[in-house]
Amino acid sequence: MATLEINDLHVSVETEGGPAEILRGVNLTVKQGETHAIMGPNGSGKSTLAYSLAGHPKYTVTGGTVTLDGEDVLEMAVDERARAGVFLAMQYPVEVPGVSVSNFLRTAATAVRGEAPKLRTWVKEVKEAMARLEMDPAFAERNVNEGFSGGEKKRHEILQLELLRPKIAILDETDSGLDIDALRTVSEGVNRVRGSGEVGTLLITHYTRILRYINPDHVHVFARGRIVESGGPELAEKLEAEGYEQYVKGGAAE
Amino acid sequence: MAKAQTPSPAGAAGGGAVAVAAESTVATRMSAPPSFDVADFPVPHGREEEWRFTPLERLRGLHSGTAKADGSVKADLSAPDEVIIETVGREDARLGRAGTPVDRVAAQAYSSFEKALVVTVPSERVLDEPIRLTVHGEGGVTFGHTVFELKPFAEAVLILDHTGDTVRAANVEYVLGDGAKLTVVSVQDWDDTAVHVSQHNALVGRDASLKSIVVTFGGDLVRIHPRVSYAGPGGEAELYGLYFTDNGQHHEHRLFIDHDSPNCRSNVAYKGALQGQDAHAVWIGDVLIRARATGTDTYELNRNLVLTDGARVDSVPNLEIETGEIAGAGHASATGRFEDEQLFYLMTRGIPAEEARRLVVRGFFAELVQQIGVPDVEERLIAKLEAELEASIA
Numbered sequence: 022m023a024t025l026e027i028n029d030l031h032v033s034v035e036t037e038g039g040p041a042e043i044l045r046g047v048n049l050t051v052k053q054g055e056t057h058a059i060m061g062p063n064g065s066g067k068s069t070l071a072y073s074l075a076g077h078p079k080y081t082v083t084g085g086t087v088t089l090d091g092e093d094v095l096e097m098a099v100d101e102r103a104r105a106g107v108f109l110a111m112q113y114p115v116e117v118p119g120v121s122v123s124n125f126l127r128t129a130a131t132a133v134r135g136e137a138p139k140l141r142t143w144v145k146e147v148k149e150a151m152a153r154l155e156m157d158p159a160f161a162e163r164n165v166n167e168g169f170s171g172g173e174k175k176r177h178e179i180l181q182l183e184l185l186r187p188k189i190a191i192l193d194e195t196d197s198g199l200d201i202d203a204l205r206t207v208s209e210g211v212n213r214v215r216g217s218g219e220v221g222t223l224l225i226t227h228y229t230r231i232l233r234y235i236n237p238d239h240v241h242v243f244a245r246g247r248i249v250e251s252g253g254p255e256l257a258e259k260l261e262a263e264g265y266e267q268y269v270k271g272g273a274a275e
Numbered sequence: 276m277a278k279a280q281t282p283s284p285a286g287a288a289g290g291g292a293v294a295v296a297a298e299s300t301v302a303t304r305m306s307a308p309p310s311f312d313v314a315d316f317p318v319p320h321g322r323e324e325e326w327r328f329t330p331l332e333r334l335r336g337l338h339s340g341t342a343k344a345d346g347s348v349k350a351d352l353s354a355p356d357e358v359i360i361e362t363v364g365r366e367d368a369r370l371g372r373a374g375t376p377v378d379r380v381a382a383q384a385y386s387s388f389e390k391a392l393v394v395t396v397p398s399e400r401v402l403d404e405p406i407r408l409t410v411h412g413e414g415g416v417t418f419g420h421t422v423f424e425l426k427p428f429a430e431a432v433l434i435l436d437h438t439g440d441t442v443r444a445a446n447v448e449y450v451l452g453d454g455a456k457l458t459v460v461s462v463q464d465w466d467d468t469a470v471h472v473s474q475h476n477a478l479v480g481r482d483a484s485l486k487s488i489v490v491t492f493g494g495d496l497v498r499i500h501p502r503v504s505y506a507g508p509g510g511e512a513e514l515y516g517l518y519f520t521d522n523g524q525h526h527e528h529r530l531f532i533d534h535d536s537p538n539c540r541s542n543v544a545y546k547g548a549l550q551g552q553d554a555h556a557v558w559i560g561d562v563l564i565r566a567r568a569t570g571t572d573t574y575e576l577n578r579n580l581v582l583t584d585g586a587r588v589d590s591v592p593n594l595e596i597e598t599g600e601i602a603g604a605g606h607a608s609a610t611g612r613f614e615d616e617q618l619f620y621l622m623t624r625g626i627p628a629e630e631a632r633r634l635v636v637r638g639f640f641a642e643l644v645q646q647i648g649v650p651d652v653e654e655r656l657i658a659k660l661e662a663e664l665e666a667s668i669a
Contacts (some may be wrong), residue, residue, distance in 0.1 A: 108623075115614075132625035
């Protein structure tokens with residue numbers, strides 16, 4: 022069973038005033054089949070956690086370990102992490118002009134699966150996955166994220182999640198900027214993947230709204246660069262009622 | 276992206292210019308009027324509009340009269356039997372019909388060649404095989420002049436291939452009779468030491484159509500000047516270009532479409548990728564719609580993809596409109612970087628860095644490569660692109 026273990030992770034970022042520590046000792050274990058919601062106020066470092074796990078070069082790991090089934094994730098290049106089974110659905114997916122969605126998806130699937138998917142079954146697989154996410158088939162011929170609406174970008178991220186079938190899915194504010202219909206469609210996509218029982222999900226969000234559609238097993242409150250409280254779904258209800266105020270006292274966002 | 280629409284082209288922007296003028300300024304922006312005689316042009320000093328982007332010292336004397344014809348090229352021409360191939364003297368009346376040299380190096384070329392090559396496709400002949408002319412530089416300075424003429428309603432595909440090493444000034448003419456159709460692919464695949472300056476003049480007959488694809492990879496300095504004018508109404512010109520500009524290379528493409536007849540169309544799309552220190556690409560797109568060219572429809576586009584730091588692009592579209600009675604006119608120019616964020620995004624999907632770069636560059640050029648329509652040239656181009664990319668990663 023795939024397990025992602027984050028141990029005392031410290032991450033800093035280069036600023037004009039020198040390196041600034043953003044993550045200050047994160048501890049978290051995500052097992053295949055589990056869903057963990059990470060909730061926290063803006064600036065608490067939850068997106069930094071997502072990008073650090075994916076290996077964004079802007080972030081420097083200054084301490085701690087991250088392992089996937091015992092393998093050192095921090096030693097891996099960005100693409101190696103993806104092939105090892107770590108997937109990051111981005112809050113702001115990047116436009117890649119000149120590369121069509123269909124070409125991109127096939128190249129990614131080939132890289133992650135280790136061989137090119139058979140063309141005929143692949144076309145069907147993509148078509149069906151797109152239909153489930155209520156995406157127009159013409160979408161496949163557009164350039165990656167170019168001119169996509171906010172909702173289209175997020176559907177496209179979840180489409181990749183469905184096709185690439187990672188062991189660990191990190192969803193970075195996938196709910197932000199979505200209207201209620203898009204949120205439902207996207208959540209259903211995430212739930213289909215979770216339903217397989219083969220993915221561990223790290224759901225990063227600012228709002229409790231998405232948790233009405235995706236029920237987490239564990240909820241963690243993130244503040245000042247670390248997890249400050251963990252609990253079950255009831256913790257989300259408490260946050261909904263009380264907000265983050267009690268966690269940010271004494272200056273959180275920096 | 277500026278898309279100027281008649282009758283109110285004002286408001287177009289994007290680094291280019293749209294002028295509504297009673298008199299052409301394209302001509303006056305040149306430092307001397309067109310002429311076949313090199314003596315009519317002063318030696319450029321580099322601040323002239325037409326030379327300001329070009330490193331004159333790397334022209335190896337082509338601009339100053341100091342380059343003497345001391346080199347040679349090996350030319351191979353293959354063509355279907357019905358094509359007429361002649362080598363003619365300077366006095367031949369068929370030379371110089373498609374256009375006049377507009378700068379000193381083009382005039383130097385015209386003043387310096389000894390024999391010209393004239394290739395003629397007779398009326399109504401539709402060639403089933405391309406005409407292929409390979410020019411292989413064998414060192415030294417060379418001059419040349421070539422005329423390709425398609426008589427009325429003839430159709431042909433022409434592939435001009437440039438390899439090897441030479442310092443060369445040579446002009447090419449395309450004369451299209453009424454209703455003729457010519458596709459020409461000019462590949463500049465020179466060694467990295469070569470210098471090549473060439474004015475391509477096309478004269479498009481009534482209802483004739485020209486499709487030109489200029490592909491520039493090689494050379495130390497390549498400066499191509501494709502120019503189109505129309506001999507009658509109803510003509511069409513599609514001008515496509517691809518360039519891949521490496522470390523230290525200077526690739527300059529200067530286009531001019533002279534809409535001087537009514538109801539003609541033109542469409543320009545040039546795309547370039549740049550990588551490495553001091554790679555420099557220049558694209559100038561001048562379109563002039565003269566007062567009598569009513570019903571003109573024109574669009575020009577230039578896109579550049581900068582793959583690494585240290586590369587430089589100058590892209591200058593320029594549209595001049597002397598009549599409001601046109602179907603459409605517009606231009607667009609954009610230079611983008613292959614960003615670290617794009618690379619990161621593709622890599623988070625398991626795609627290795629080299630593959631990601633290939634994906635982006637191949638995608639960028641794909642629509643233009645498809646325009647060529649000659650499978651062996653397309654394949655060679657894709658292979659060449661891959662090789663250039665390999666070199667950049669190594």
